[in-house]
Amino acid sequence: MNEIIEMLSFSFMQRALIVGIPVALCAALLGVSLVLKRYAMIGDGLSHVGFGALAIASAFGWTPLWVAVPVVVIAAFLLLRLSENSKIKGDSAIAIISSAALAIGVVIATVGNGMNTDLNSYLFGSILAASPQDVVMSLCLSAVVLAVFVLFYSKIFAVTFDEGFAKATGVNSGAYNMLIALLTALTIVIGMRIMGTLLISSLIIFPALTSMRLCKTYKSVIICSAVVSVLCFIVGIFTSYFLETPTGATIVIVNLIAFLCFALISKIKGWMFTHERG
Amino acid sequence: MSIIECKNISMSYDGVAVFDNLSFTVNSGDYLCIVGENGSGKSTLMKGLLGLKPVTGGEIIYSDGLKKNEIGYLPQQSGAQRDFPASVYEVVLSGRLNKRGLLPFYSHADRQAALGNMERLGILELKNRCYKELSGGQQQRVLLARALCATSKLLILDEPVTGLDPLASSEMYRLISALNKESSITIIMVSHDIVAAVDHADHILHLSNNEDFFGTTEDYTHSELGSRFLYHNCHCDGCEAHAAFHHDQSHIHSYLKSNGGGRE
Structure with a gap:
């Protein structure tokens, strides 16, 4: 108990939690839509673009978030357009853009300052990454994402479940797709520093998949993945502090364990159901 | 009209x-x-x-x-929907969305309309069931109830x-x-x-x-196009003529001859 109080007295830990919990919450909410719309890889692509933007920003000495937010938002619009109508299929388009952005980022980061530790913390995340000014901006962005999600909840459901129907009955589904992409972009940029470029997309995909093992309605999937995501984040960050393991990777492993537990329970439930029926 | x-x-x-x-x-x-x-x-x-x-x-x-928001639509189901976690009520209620404009939440009237349409199609008792666990016929009724929520x-x-x-x-x-x-x-x-x-x-x-x-x-069943696909016992002059035309295979023989084919 004393150890936990001691841990919470560090200001970097407080910042990591204040930035991380809202991000975990936003990522889980958006993740349900992204997974169901088969857009899960967009999150991965965007985080790599975000890495490129961060590398450029730090090479020129600009504030990282001010550069990364607009760049990733623009990339989100482009990726959405690409996956909707283009000759190159969506998944290959995402692969091209994300690996290209990663490559550009790595080259610029090494040429720019030659600091490998910095590069490492971008790629795999760092508990120390959240600076005091990041905290303010992160909290504002998370609040915006949460508010928009709650206000547009029913529209996001309709567009996720059946875009054709929504469009045909006069709902502007294109605009709501853009909204989802925009919110995803913001969430990724905020969460990237703690989770790392390579691992942030797991924050989006894991909680949604985990809760879909057991929950049968959209609302319960949303609520369950929000709870699972925040819990996994907190458990992961505590574990990484005590075991001195990398933060992002630890959180992903906690998420993986949660997923396996849910999958196992779902299997057992299915087995009991068939067993009862004989 | x-x-x-x-x-x-x-x-x-x-x-x-x-x-x-x-x-x-x-x-x-x-x-x-x-x-x-x-x-x-x-x-x-x-x-x-x-x-x-x-x-x-x-x-x-x-x-x-x-108006555009007065059309109800029953689409063909896509594979993605077949494993979508959603309750029947959630799906039917989403049909009322086009009546909401930019307002964020469903009203009491929307909920009543959704329940009314579910009752009309006999799926009220499925209200809290998971959409993906229903049979094909039940799923179509859910989508029909949703379409009815969007139009009258x-x-x-x-x-x-x-x-x-x-x-x-x-x-x-x-x-x-x-x-x-x-x-x-x-x-x-x-x-x-x-x-x-x-x-x-x-x-x-x-x-x-x-x-x-x-x-x-009525006109379709007596038309030449219709009579190709329908068996019926009408013996009016028009239908008799279509039947005679369909049974006449001379154009096929002449086609085969002119192309040098056929089995002779």
Whole structure:
């Protein structure tokens, strides 16, 4: 108990939690839509673009978030357009853009300052990454994402479940797709520093998949993945502090364990159901 | 009173024209079936009527004050929906979305309408069930209830009985006919089951690569195009002539001869 109080007295830990919990919450909410719309890889692509933007920003000495937010938002619009109508299929388009952005980022980061530790913390995340000014901006962005999600909840459901129907009955589904992409972009940029470029997309995909093992309605999937995501984040960050393991990777492993537990329970439930029926 | 009027419309799919110069009118209270072979442009036409695809020529006039948010639509199911975690109530309620504008939450009236439509289609007891665990026929009823939430005037149905067993499909046809007769909802249905279409609809639009038919079902059964697909016991002069034409195979022999083929 004393150890936990001691841990919470560090200001970097407080910042990591204040930035991380809202991000975990936003990522889980958006993740349900992204997974169901088969857009899960967009999150991965965007985080790599975000890495490129961060590398450029730090090479020129600009504030990282001010550069990364607009760049990733623009990339989100482009990726959405690409996956909707283009000759190159969506998944290959995402692969091209994300690996290209990663490559550009790595080259610029090494040429720019030659600091490998910095590069490492971008790629795999760092508990120390959240600076005091990041905290303010992160909290504002998370609040915006949460508010928009709650206000547009029913529209996001309709567009996720059946875009054709929504469009045909006069709902502007294109605009709501853009909204989802925009919110995803913001969430990724905020969460990237703690989770790392390579691992942030797991924050989006894991909680949604985990809760879909057991929950049968959209609302319960949303609520369950929000709870699972925040819990996994907190458990992961505590574990990484005590075991001195990398933060992002630890959180992903906690998420993986949660997923396996849910999958196992779902299997057992299915087995009991068939067993009862004989 | 006409509700949709198509004047000389043309549409294309992937840059290839699928039909042109098509004209027909749907009146309020009609039950129109759009039939035709694969690739004849049924689905493209339907997307045009729904405003999901632009027409390349001519115009579609929605008269009678029919707004975009007064069309109910029953799409074909996509694979993604089959494993979508959603309750029946959530799906049906989402049909009311087009009445909300930018308002964020559903009102009491929306919830009542959703429950009312579920009762109308006999799926009220499935309210809290998971959509993906239902049978094909039940899923179609859920989607029909959702479409009814979006409209009280016009329903556009895309192959509503595809994949249903005979019992479920006749039940589906019965429900659609009841909506048309008892609630005077205009129905436009895309189907490739011509026999069922003739049984239920009062107007037929048959899209065929070079000859289209539009008219009442009665006229259709006596037309040359209709008589190709329907067996019936009508012995009027027209039908006898069509039958004689269909049984006459001399054009096939002359075709084979002129191409040097045949088995002689």
